[in-house]
Every structure is written in structure tokens, then in C-alpha cells.
Amino acid sequence: MSQKPSSPVLRFAPSPNGRLHLGHAYSALVTWNAAALLGGTALLRIEDIDAERSKPEFTAAIVEDLHWLGLDWPEPVLQQSERMQVYAQAGNRLREQGLLYPCFCSRSDIAAAADDTDPDGAPLYPGTCRHLDRGEQIERLERGDPVQFRLDTERAMARTGMLSFTVVGPLVTDRPQIRxxxxxxxxxxxLQRKGTPTSYHLSVVVDDAAQGITHVTRGRDMEAATDIHVLLQMLLGLPSPIYHFHRLILDDAGKKLAKSRGSQSLADLRAQGWTPDDVRRAVGLGG
Incomplete structure (x- = not known):
């Protein structure tokens, strides 16, 4: 059950699949600054549902980097890898509502069949397996074919009607707006895969409710994903936080900093003699 907080609660939720860089530092500092402005609390959450890429040494490094920046948080820290049963229960609720169906398509199948892209630029799934009859679904599940479970978005939206969420910005204390x-x-x-009962979308809305998160600070690149989160919140009967979408820290080529592109880590900068104040100045937060 989610708890109604007595004061604002925010969270910084990195994935431990690499070292933090300046973009992460900016997002963390924005979150802690927002908590201070609101008279609330900032939490650290470790989003480690990806068992293959998440490493304990990266979790330890996240804690080290954030402490070096002068940030602290209440203990214990929520780690998503310890909450798989909770996510499975949420997925089962959607399954009982007839809103999940098994999909056996590979990435290459989807790329070949798609005629549009999603907001992230990936091939948009055309709904191929939504039309499989129940007999074929059962046969393929029993055969052990690779499977993932998708949300029937059209059916879900028919149950919820028009959805909105509240946004504040550029400061969290600004007047709220409706999107x-x-x-x-x-x-x-x-939302689920064979052997992994959750996804980023499902686990994040479950945990935001469980931790009583009132304000979500996230980069503008995550604004579109909020559409799915608001839909899941409505379907699962969970509260919807207030959202703040902050700017992104870009490299010299104008691209978002990313672990996958080898963006320089905070540990590298620290080894070069940078101080926490240098980091704050570099991301435009004074120092």
C-alpha cells in the first residue's frame, strides 16, 4: 500500500550499469535542490531490474559519487531487484483485467513489420500477436517460445478515457500546468518478459506509489514516457505525482551525455582534480 506523505518526497533513480556522468550529477542536484525548495526529502532508488547489466560495483560507485557531491538520503535504499514479486503482482492485476497479451515477435520481426516509430525513434510495434487466437497462444507458451507480455494500449485507454498529469517548471515551485x-x-x-516479471514502466510506477513520491524530476527525454506511466497509474489505482522535466546536459556535438557513448564519468573528473563545486559550475548550478 502506498502511504500519503506528510511532506514532499522526491527521488533520484539511476541504473547501476555504469559510472555516473555530468548528466546524472545535474539530475541528482536538481532533485535535491527541488526537495530543499519544497521543504521535502530526496530519496535514492537503485533501478537494477536488468540483471545482466547491473553490477554491485556500480551501485557502490553511485553511492560514492553522490556522497562526494555532498548529497545524502534516508536509509534503507530501495533496490528494484529485491521487489520482483511486487512487480509480478502488479502485472497479474493487469493480466486479470485482460490487458496483457503474449507477444512472440523478435526485434527483427517488429522492424520488418513496423510502418511507424515510437517517441524514442524505435520501430512501433504493429500489434501482430494481439490477434493470435487463444489456442495458438497456449501452444506457443507451452512450447517455451521466447515471449514478452505487452499492454493492450487501445483496450486500456478505452477503460480510462482522457488522461492528464500535472507539470511544473522550470522551478518545482512554479504554478502547475496540466498536460x-x-x-x-x-x-x-x-511490461513483462519471460523470466523478468517487470519493465522500467511497470516498476517505476509501482515504486513511486510505494515510496509516496509526490514530485518526479526527470530529463526532458523522459517526458513522452510519462504517457505510459500515467496510464498505468490509472489502471492500477495508483496516485500520479507532479512532474518536472529538466534540461539535458549535452556534449560538444550537442548530444545527450550517455554511458553507452562513453561520456566522461564523475570518477574521471574527480581524478583530474575536479571538485563538487566544479561540477555544479559545469552544469550551470553555481558553486
Whole structure:
């Protein structure tokens, strides 16, 4: 059960699949600054549902980097890898509502069949397996074919009607504005996989509710994903936080900093003699 907080609660939720860089530092500092402005609390959450890429040494490095920046948080820290049963229960609730269906398509199948892209630029799933009859679904599941479970977004939206969420910015203390969600532009998103009972979308809304998160600070690149989160919140009967979408820290080529592109880590900068104040100045937060 989610608890109604007595004061604002925010969270910084990195994945331990690499070292933090300046983009992470900016997002963390924005979160802690927002908590201070609101008179609330900032939590650290470790989003480690990807068992193959998440490493304990990266979790330890996240804690080290954040402490070096002068940030602290209440203990214990929520780690998503310890909550798989909770996510499975949430997925089962959607399954009982007839909103999940098994999909046996590979990435190459989807790329070949798609005629549009989602907001992230990936091939938009055309709903191929949504039309499989129950007999074929059962046969393929019993055969052990690779499977993932997708949300029937059209059916889900028919139950919820028009969806909206509250946004503040550029400061979390600014006057709130209403935005309308458009989950249909994501198609039927994957919420569960064989052997992994959750996805980023499912686990994040479950944990935001469980931790009583009142304000979500996230980069503008995650604004579109909020469409799915608001839909899941409505389907699962969970509260919807207030959202703040902050700017991104870009490299010299104008691209978002990313672990996958080898963006320089905070540990590298620290080894070069940078101080926490240098980091704050570099991301435009004074120092």
C-alpha cells in the first residue's frame, strides 16, 4: 500500500550499469535542490531490474559519487531487484483485467513489420500477436517460445478515457500546468518478459506509489514516457505525482551525455582534480 506523505518526497533513480556522468550529477542536484525548495526529502532508488547489466560495483560507485557531491538520503535504499514479486503482482492485476497479451515477435520481426516509430525513434510495434487466437497462444507458451507480455494500449485507454498529469517548471515551485497524455503513440509497450516479471514502466510506477513520491524530476527525454506511466497509474489505482522535466546536459556535438557513448564519468573528473563545486559550475548550478 502506498502511504500519503506528510511532506514532499522526491527521488533520484539511476541504473547501476555504469559510472555516473555530468548528466546524472545535474539530475541528482536538481532533485535535491527541488526537495530543499519544497521543504521535502530526496530519496535514492537503485533501478537494477536488468540483471545482466547491473553490477554491485556500480551501485557502490553511485553511492560514492553522490556522497562526494555532498548529497545524502534516508536509509534503507530501495533496490528494484529485491521487489520482483511486487512487480509480478502488479502485472497479474493487469493480466486479470485482460490487458496483457503474449507477444512472440523478435526485434527483427517488429522492424520488418513496423510502418511507424515510437517517441524514442524505435520501430512501433504493429500489434501482430494481439490477434493470435487463444489456442495458438497456449501452444506457443507451452512450447517455451521466447515471449514478452505487452499492454493492450487501445483496450486500456478505452477503460480510462482522457488522461492528464500535472507539470511544473522550470522551478518545482512554479504554478502547475496540466498536460494531456497520449499513450497511443507508444503502441503496445512491453511490461513483462519471460523470466523478468517487470519493465522500467511497470516498476517505476509501482515504486513511486510505494515510496509516496509526490514530485518526479526527470530529463526532458523522459517526458513522452510519462504517457505510459500515467496510464498505468490509472489502471492500477495508483496516485500520479507532479512532474518536472529538466534540461539535458549535452556534449560538444550537442548530444545527450550517455554511458553507452562513453561520456566522461564523475570518477574521471574527480581524478583530474575536479571538485563538487566544479561540477555544479559545469552544469550551470553555481558553486
Amino acid at each position: 494531456y497524455a497520449r499513450p497511443e503513440r507508444w503502441g503496445d509497450v512491453v
